[in-house]
Amino acid sequence: METITPTAAEATAPKPRRPSVISPGVDAFAIGMSDGASFLKRFFVEALWRPFHVREIIKQCYEVGYRSLPLITLTGFVTGIVFTKQSRPSLAAFGATSWLPGLITIALVRSLAPLVTALICAGKVGSNIGAELGSMKVTEQIEAMEVSAINPFKYLVVTRTIATTLMVPTLMLYCSFVGMAGSYLNVHGKEGTSLAKFLKAGFANISFLDVESSVTKSFVFGFTIGIISCYKGFNATSGTQGVGKAANASVVMSMFVIFIEEMLIVQIINWIRNW
């Protein structure tokens, strides 16, 4: 190989500052998008090749799923009760309180449960991943993996993103169930509706497409939370401030992208429904 040896003049000459193409802000945004796209591409490349670190994926599924259960249980249950309480007066005005189970089930399965689960996971899991990887980055733990011939992207990013992708849909189904349980308790208390009647009325109003689209949506939300949080953590700048920023940016950007995805996916589902 040819050895590249700069002359003394080359080595000591000051480097010209690269001018902004449009403006520093726009340039930074474009560079960020490009970095993000490279990160995404790398995820798919690394995820397809061995080793798969199955044990670490299971561990992360436990961290994401099991540890989020209390919060999802509480939020789902309260959402079910509150939504039922808020909907009752409107339906009662038309003497249609018997529609409550159907209304609640549709609202929970189609929209509330996926969105509530995704937002809770973005807050809890996203910040956790962003802070953990950010902290590992600034304390050189990621570099320590690299020099030990361990691929940190595969071990940290791929495993966590797969875990969130798998666990958010699972938590969404659980959240729907808990929300319906909360709603049932309220409906049973007020109208004396039996469980069998509640479930029959509820499930009569949803189709396979409703459940399937919500599960698909949750897969997308889970992937979004995982990949954005890992990206922010993996690219944390040095210092404790960098860790805080990474955790914060993980949550904010995940939520922002989830809302955009929700809007797009609802349009697509409605289009399929009318097709």
Add this chain to the structure above:
Amino acid sequence: MALNPPPSAEVDPNAVISIRGLTKSFGDLDVLRGVDLDVQKAENVVVLGRSGSGKSVLIKIVVGLLVQDAGDVTVFGQHVHQLKRKDLDGMRRRVGFSFQHSALYDSMNVEQNLEFPLRMNTKGLSQGEVRDRIRDALEAVGLAGSLKQMPSELSGGQRKRIGIARTLILRPEIMLYDEPTAGLDPITSGEINDLINQVQENYHTSSIIITHDLTCARHTADRVAMLLDGRVLRIGSFDDVFDTDDPRIKSFHDYNFTRRDSP
């Protein structure tokens, strides 16, 4: 007799690490401006320099954590920046890197910190063999009793030792130490210096030791390379390197070793 390093020349075929004409900039800041350095087998080379002079950058380029702007680095005769991922990992398994702040995995205890790289890099080791390797590595650094401790429960010196044990567990042929005594008291620093020498003696490793601690340099160096203004200004034995009238090198020495009488 201290030598001024020769200008960039051909790669030394006998050197385990050979660095030629290495340059690296960060934005407008030129950190390395043409570094030449060879490390021979079982030799400890100490790279001395001021804070921010690019010492750590140098060894990060050696293991491929950073990519140089120009110049060449060969490790075991392989051009580092040309290696594919698989070959780079193969090279890294033969090189141990001790980080300035130890970089222990803080979610794992000491045993898991040592087991993790071993499990990831060796196939077919029984549980007993893994335990033996961990015990050997911990005994080598004098911390056999700290298996279940978390990194947060260790002192600075202990963390350095565990960091070194974690690299020793893969039985490296080259050790790269980044500021091994930074932030430690003189007694603990002395123990780390002894440990570096023991590692060289017992494992026959070649080492680059990055430091600005002249006591560390004097105790561990077979050769000292003085890095100033992005270049190796002088290289040779400790005494030869400091046998100069260059005020920059003299002030570096005097700060550490000259007793300042009170006025």
